[in-house]
Amino acid sequence: MDLVRIIVAILLPPLGVFLQVGLGKHFWLNILLTLLGYIPGIVHAVYIIAKR
Numbered sequence: 001m002d003l004v005r006i007i008v009a010i011l012l013p014p015l016g017v018f019l020q021v022g023l024g025k026h027f028w029l030n031i032l033l034t035l036l037g038y039i040p041g042i043v044h045a046v047y048i049i050a051k052r
Helices: 004-010 013-021 025-036 036-050
Strands: none
Touching: 004 013, 004 036, 013 025, 013 036, 025 036
């Protein structure tokens, strides 16, 4: 299941974080990072998925 989340995180980072942690602070932070730059959003999403 983590592989699917990582693939989703690469395609759409906030969705990958949402699938992992729900509507928490990490989700909103990831939306902000994705809006500021796509790569920081991906890095944050993969980090959150790999950490848990």
